[in-house]
Amino acid sequence: MSALFQLEKLFVAYHGVDAVRGVSLSAPRGAIVSVIGANGAGKSTMLNAAMGILPARGQIIFDGAPIHGLSVEERFFKGIALVAEKRELFASLPVEDNLALGRFRFRREGRAAAHAALDEVYDLFPRLRERRRQLAGTLSGGERQMLAMGRALMGKPRLLMLDEPSLGLAPLIVREIFRIVVSLRERGVSILLVEQNARAALQISDYGYVLENGRVSLEGPSAALQEDARVAATYLGFGAHRGDDGDDDADGDDDAAT
Amino acid sequence: MDLSIFLILLQDGVINGAIYALLGLSLVLVFTVTRVIFIPQGEFVSFGALTLALLERGQTPATIWLLLALGVVSAVAQVWQGRRTLSARRVLAIAGTDLALPAAVAAVTMLLAPMKPPVAVQIALTLAIITPMGPYIYRMAFQPLAEASTLVLLIAAIGVHLALTGLGLVFFGAEGSRTEPFSSAMFEIGSLLVSGQSLWIMGVTAALVAALGAFFELTLTGKALRATAVNRLGARLVGIAPSMSSAIAFTLAGFIGALSGVLVSPLTTIYYDTGFLIGLKGFVAAIIAGLASYPIAGAAAILVGVVEALASFWASSFKEVIVFLIIIPVLLWRTWGAPVVEEDDH
Numbered sequence: 001m002s003a004l005f006q007l008e009k010l011f012v013a014y015h016g017v018d019a020v021r022g023v024s025l026s027a028p029r030g031a032i033v034s035v036i037g038a039n040g041a042g043k044s045t046m047l048n049a050a051m052g053i054l055p056a057r058g059q060i061i062f063d064g065a066p067i068h069g070l071s072v073e074e075r076f077f078k079g080i081a082l083v084a085e086k087r088e089l090f091a092s093l094p095v096e097d098n099l100a101l102g103r104f105r106f107r108r109e110g111r112a113a114a115h116a117a118l119d120e121v122y123d124l125f126p127r128l129r130e131r132r133r134q135l136a137g138t139l140s141g142g143e144r145q146m147l148a149m150g151r152a153l154m155g156k157p158r159l160l161m162l163d164e165p166s167l168g169l170a171p172l173i174v175r176e177i178f179r180i181v182v183s184l185r186e187r188g189v190s191i192l193l194v195e196q197n198a199r200a201a202l203q204i205s206d207y208g209y210v211l212e213n214g215r216v217s218l219e220g221p222s223a224a225l226q227e228d229a230r231v232a233a234t235y236l237g238f239g240a241h242r243g244d245d246g247d248d249d250a251d252g253d254d255d256a257a258t
Numbered sequence: 259m260d261l262s263i264f265l266i267l268l269q270d271g272v273i274n275g276a277i278y279a280l281l282g283l284s285l286v287l288v289f290t291v292t293r294v295i296f297i298p299q300g301e302f303v304s305f306g307a308l309t310l311a312l313l314e315r316g317q318t319p320a321t322i323w324l325l326l327a328l329g330v331v332s333a334v335a336q337v338w339q340g341r342r343t344l345s346a347r348r349v350l351a352i353a354g355t356d357l358a359l360p361a362a363v364a365a366v367t368m369l370l371a372p373m374k375p376p377v378a379v380q381i382a383l384t385l386a387i388i389t390p391m392g393p394y395i396y397r398m399a400f401q402p403l404a405e406a407s408t409l410v411l412l413i414a415a416i417g418v419h420l421a422l423t424g425l426g427l428v429f430f431g432a433e434g435s436r437t438e439p440f441s442s443a444m445f446e447i448g449s450l451l452v453s454g455q456s457l458w459i460m461g462v463t464a465a466l467v468a469a470l471g472a473f474f475e476l477t478l479t480g481k482a483l484r485a486t487a488v489n490r491l492g493a494r495l496v497g498i499a500p501s502m503s504s505a506i507a508f509t510l511a512g513f514i515g516a517l518s519g520v521l522v523s524p525l526t527t528i529y530y531d532t533g534f535l536i537g538l539k540g541f542v543a544a545i546i547a548g549l550a551s552y553p554i555a556g557a558a559a560i561l562v563g564v565v566e567a568l569a570s571f572w573a574s575s576f577k578e579v580i581v582f583l584i585i586i587p588v589l590l591w592r593t594w595g596a597p598v599v600e601e602d603d604h
Contacts, residue, residue: 071499093481093488101478107478154496155496
């Protein structure tokens with residue numbers, strides 16, 4: 001498996017501080033790669049730089065070509081989609097319009113293709129079909145996450161970057177979302193998953209990175225990381241540090257770009 | 259004041275209000291999509307009115323040279339900004355919209371103007387000359403500042419306004435013009451005389467409002483503009499470039515401005531700088547709507563028109579003062595009440 005997406009020695013300054021300091025990371029085709037780390041470790045900053053929202057130094061390579069100079073939209077046209085931590089929905093538009101706008105790049109392909117794409121997303125998230133006429137701003141947290149993912153999928157991305165999809169959601173909904181993430185891998189979408197919920201992320205991913213203070217402190221196959229004593233202690237809630245970082249879903253994640 | 263005078267004033271107010279409504283809607287549109295408070299909106303009104311007046315006299319309006327110049331500047335600005343990522347197809351598209359289109363419009367105008375074509379053709383030419391100036395001015399003055407604060411964009415807008423007013427003096431001279439009404443018919447409704455021209459204004463305004471409504475509710479491009487307005491980052495994440503939405507918003511603004519000029523020119527004498535005052539009244543309506551709500555802007559514009567008509571009857575020398583005073587209670591209410599428009603993100 002060759003890498004679809006690579007970061008090489010990425011540095012990102014955010015609010016005048018280097019929030020990401022020399023991160024190198026690789027996402028193979030058809031795999032789920034997770035990046036775990038505590039609040040403020042630089043995870044969201046890294047994703048926002050990868051999408052072009054924040055300026056960065058270092059190499060960003062997609063499908064063998066550097067994409068460093070491309071705008072957010074141009075990266076999206078290449079096949080990279082970001083589901084941002086704040087979901088960034090169109091609150092005053094109905095669910096179905098949000099989804100339709102996700103296909104804006106294919107707007108010349110006609111009605112039939114648009115309907116087929118909508119149906120595909122509705123099959124993946126039946127809840128969105130029920131809510132299709134409702135304004136996006138009135139959805140529950142889980143539905144908003146589903147809509148953000150569905151909207152990203154409407155653009156047929158090859159790499160889907162998910163920023164804290166479990167943030168603020170009930171455990172049952174988190175399980176459903178992660179089940180869908182796994183099903184996306186089966187459809188050939190490569191996934192870069194950034195999560196504080198390390199246990200859930202490592203369970204579904206193939207490979208994992210641990211981010212600490214803007215640096216990769218540990219990486220390896222997810223199964224191996226789950227066994228690692230340090231990861232278990234710090235992020236999975238076993239051992240001495242239980243509850244200090246891992247599942248603490250505080251919303252004040254200040255490494256998120258707004 | 260008896261009822262018949264009141265009705266005449268009301269009619270006057272509503273007709274002027276319809277024009278202000280068009281401009282107010284345009285200002286709300288441009289601000290929500292691009293964060294630009296489009297002060298030069300009024301210049302499009304004078305340019306539209308005066309271009310039509312020149313065509314009516316069988317003269318070739320000098321605005322075609324401005325159109326060509328703006329097209330060239332816009333093309334250069336776009337090629338320069340995209341110099342690293344530009345594809346050949348994109349360069350061709352830019353050449354088409356910014357060079358070939360204005361050249362064609364200018365050629366047709368030079369050909370037809372001396373022949374004094376029918377009014378409909380004159381109006382079509384006027385709209386074709388003035389409308390593209392909207393997106394060209396965006397590419398030239400505002401796109402390079404896309405990441406700047408609202409205040410910087412406002413200062414740029416004032417700069418564009420001053421430049422266009424000066425150019426207006428160059429092109430049209432200090433004298434005012436008035437065009438022939440589209441219709442000289444008069445209708446009697448009870449004691450009220452209604453001119454055909456005022457029916458034209460009401461009809462065109464209603465049709466344009468309906469068309470804008472359909473554009474925003476029914477078309478994907480219209481929804482993309484709304485998406486940019488409600489969540490700029492969200493729009494970028496699905497590949498809706500703010501520069502595309504902004505160019506469309508400025509095209510609509512150019513069209514609405516030029517059309518307002520065409521509609522208003524038979525009602526009153528338009529000078530090179532009259533548009534600013536007309537635009538400012540649309541701006542009062544847009545401010546009452548918090549630069550956010552289309553229906554409130556439309557209703558407020560009618561109110562501005564009626565207040566202006568009544569003020570010109572009772573205290574004609576204070577007419578403008580009274581109209582602009584409306585803004586003060588609204589600003590106080592917006593300051594102390596709940597803020598409607600969020601300052602942009604940083």
